[in-house]
Amino acid sequence: MKKLLNTLFVTMPDTYLSLDGENIVIKRDDEIAGRYPLHNLEGVCTFGYAGVSPALMGKCAENNIGLTFMTRNGRFLARVVGEDKGNVVLRKEQYRISDDERRSAIFARNMILGKVYNSKWVVERALRDHALRMDIERMKQVSASLSETMKLIRGVEQLDILRGLEGSAAVQYNSVFDQLILQQKEKFFFHGRNKRPPLDNVNALLSFTYSLLAKDVTAALESVGLDAYVGFLHRDRPGRASLALDMMEELRSVYADRMVLYLINKKVVNDSGFVKKENGAVIMDDDTRKAVLKAWQERKQEKIMHPYLNEKIAWGLVPYAQALLLARHIRGDLDEYPPFFWK
Amino acid sequence: MLVLITYDVSTSSKEGRRRLSRVAKTCLNYGQRVQNSVFECIVDATKFRQLKYELEELIDKQTDSLRFYNLGDNHKSKVEHIGAKEAYDMEAPLIL
Numbered sequence: 001m002k003k004l005l006n007t008l009f010v011t012m013p014d015t016y017l018s019l020d021g022e023n024i025v026i027k028r029d030d031e032i033a034g035r036y037p038l039h040n041l042e043g044v045c046t047f048g049y050a051g052v053s054p055a056l057m058g059k060c061a062e063n064n065i066g067l068t069f070m071t072r073n074g075r076f077l078a079r080v081v082g083e084d085k086g087n088v089v090l091r092k093e094q095y096r097i098s099d100d101e102r103r104s105a106i107f108a109r110n111m112i113l114g115k116v117y118n119s120k121w122v123v124e125r126a127l128r129d130h131a132l133r134m135d136i137e138r139m140k141q142v143s144a145s146l147s148e149t150m151k152l153i154r155g156v157e158q159l160d161i162l163r164g165l166e167g168s169a170a171v172q173y174n175s176v177f178d179q180l181i182l183q184q185k186e187k188f189f190f191h192g193r194n195k196r197p198p199l200d201n202v203n204a205l206l207s208f209t210y211s212l213l214a215k216d217v218t219a220a221l222e223s224v225g226l227d228a229y230v231g232f233l234h235r236d237r238p239g240r241a242s243l244a245l246d247m248m249e250e251l252r253s254v255y256a257d258r259m260v261l262y263l264i265n266k267k268v269v270n271d272s273g274f275v276k277k278e279n280g281a282v283i284m285d286d287d288t289r290k291a292v293l294k295a296w297q298e299r300k301q302e303k304i305m306h307p308y309l310n311e312k313i314a315w316g317l318v319p320y321a322q323a324l325l326l327a328r329h330i331r332g333d334l335d336e337y338p339p340f341f342w343k
Numbered sequence: 344m345l346v347l348i349t350y351d352v353s354t355s356s357k358e359g360r361r362r363l364s365r366v367a368k369t370c371l372n373y374g375q376r377v378q379n380s381v382f383e384c385i386v387d388a389t390k391f392r393q394l395k396y397e398l399e400e401l402i403d404k405q406t407d408s409l410r411f412y413n414l415g416d417n418h419k420s421k422v423e424h425i426g427a428k429e430a431y432d433m434e435a436p437l438i439l
Contacts, residue, residue, distance in 0.1 A: 003387070035375070297438075298436060
């Protein structure tokens with residue numbers, strides 16, 4: 001398994017990133033704010049409007065270092081992609097599958113199965129650890145209905161039915177998500193998902209972590225030679241990384257949602273770090289954003305046992321491992337795509 | 344793994360001063376400068392050989408010397424810093 005390298009986040013405004021030898025140099029007001037060897041990095045992610053020299057873009061593309069630009073609020077702007085590498089035979093097969101609704105459905109259903117399974121275990125884990133503080137009846141009910149949904153998903157061969165089942169599972173899961181928030185409840189609550197823009201603290205955190213996860217998954221898919229823009233459950237739409245969104249489904253709850261819960265329940269973030277704009281949008285201030293990024297990076301270094309590979313890998317490599325397994329299945333080396341089942 | 348590199352390059356001649364700056368530049372490509380002629384590099388075995396080879400080609404073995412200290416993967420407990428010129432940790436979250 002490959003080694004998980006570090007990601008550099010640049011959140012300061014008015015910075016310029018350039019290349020010096022084999023180093024990335026971050027300048028601010030003609031002063032060097034940082035200098036890091038590129039071989040220690042696997043991604044560079046900027047928030048706000050940091051400029052980047054073409055030489056550095058070229059170097060990143062050549063060395064497979066993901067260079068991503070986001071707005072201050074973590075909305076994706078652009079990414080630098082180099083010469084298309086990887087396996088064209090693999091990608092063509094991916095396109096054939098994507099064009100075939102039935103085959104797409106079979107791919108998508110494993111991912112959705114992973115999603116529902118993982119959501120269920122997030123609920124079960126919360127029940128095990130904090131049963132006294134929750135509506136046990138309701139949680140048990142949701143857990144049972146998610147199990148039911150999983151049974152139904154197994155045989156589905158139509159995308160529409162799959163979307164319906166996915167939707168109802170999401171509604172079930174979202175209905176108890178608020179109960180998983182144990183601290184700072186008056187300021188952090190979940191009354192349903194809203195986005196573009198997020199209208200409360202929890203949704204702001206969710207949106208931000210989802211875009212971080214999307215970035216990681218996209219990079220992982222591309223590093224194994226797949227086309228992140230051609231999906232199975234999510235159909236083609238210009239500028240949307242559909243396959244990354246497909247693969248994100250199984251990781252959302254265990255990777256992003258749990259991160260958000262951790263940030264709130266451990267009081268890593270607090271209400272004063274969120275600002276409400278005139279249009280109702282809630283955004284994080286710079287320090288809160290940094291705290292989230294720090295926690296995100298630390299989580300990525302934690303080791304877990306991958307349930308299918310049976311190997312200890314860093315959390316941050318899970319998207320890569322899944323991308324690898326997906327590529328193997330598309331290539332025909334694996335009979336089925338094994339989703340990431342977390343327990 | 345963490346490798347500590349120190350060097351002594353003879354600067355009595357013009358050639359020597361040029362070698363010194365090249366050695367420093369090469370080290371900087373792989374790691375960070377923690378003191379004047381001391382570098383810390385986080386490298387894997389392949390990168391390390393590459394680095395060693397590059398440096399060996401640069402120096403004049405009659406007058407200059409290189410020393411590599413291999414601190415392994417668990418290097419966190421082996422390094423202690425006192426005083427100015429605080430170094431960054433390449434493996435901690437990098438947020439600027």
